[in-house]
Amino acid sequence: MSSSLRYDRSYDEFAVPAKKKHSGKKVSHGAAERAQLRAIGVIRSTLKSRSEAPKQGAEGAPDAWLEVKAFAADGLDGITVGQELIVLTWFHRGRRDVLKVHPRSDPQRRLTGVFATRSPDRPNPIGLHRVTVRSREKNRLRIGPIEAIDGTPVIDIKPALTCAPDF
């Protein structure tokens, strides 16, 4: 990573409107909050380190458990076994100061902007994983294949919109 470009860390934060005074009307909570992520769950996997993780789920990744936190469990209602989901993770080991990488860590490939790659090193290290639901036990979904390592925070789950093999 020594050859990667980095950016000035004096980046902008979100411009978020100030919290409105209570006016008797409904307040849009989302708009008034800072853009701070909350983990809604965590990956429990046999993959323990980045070095042993495949670069994409389809490249030999195992199944894993997605443990959803109690506060968010109601959000799982309607998810069915066999369904395809997009799981969004936070690559907590990713580097946020990297803007260019050699694709697939191959020094023979020219430095490329991170937005043109799937590198886990990027300003907001969010991972997208298309997975199939294998089974469900209360707050836990058995999903796969998924290359995220053990302990990776999960920040969102969405239904895949088509039966495409990947996205």
Add this chain to the structure above:
Amino acid sequence: MSSSLRYDRSYDEFAVPAKKKHSGKKVSHGAAERAQLRAIGVIRSTLKSRSEAPKQGAEGAPDAWLEVKAFAADGLDGITVGQELIVLTWFHRGRRDVLKVHPRSDPQRRLTGVFATRSPDRPNPIGLHRVTVRSREKNRLRIGPIEAIDGTPVIDIKPALTCAPDF
């Protein structure tokens, strides 16, 4: 939205390891930071409100400009006109305290967990948009179709991995 379930706001934040002391070795910045998002850009669209936005890009959404902030512009290197991208946005008007919704805002459909829907109201209101790059002008990409409204923060851009029509 009055019939939506809400969760206790005393949710967990990310468990993030304490910042390591400088030890002469490289420090993984990503692991030591809080899970705070930084906007890397913003959507400039003719859509000005949620009420006029289609629910999915493929449902008649317009093209829009994605303006990338100066600090992150190097990350665009390698993106080409005609390429398909996944744009990740932050639904800044989304409600983060909603766990169940009527799919597609149709009261006839039963309340469903937000993780089984594409509702913009969810604990981490992240939007996924599959778009085509129409043109590029320095830090600005013309992309579409995209249903995100004007001013929506962009938090990541990734290449789509296949030519699937959607994900």
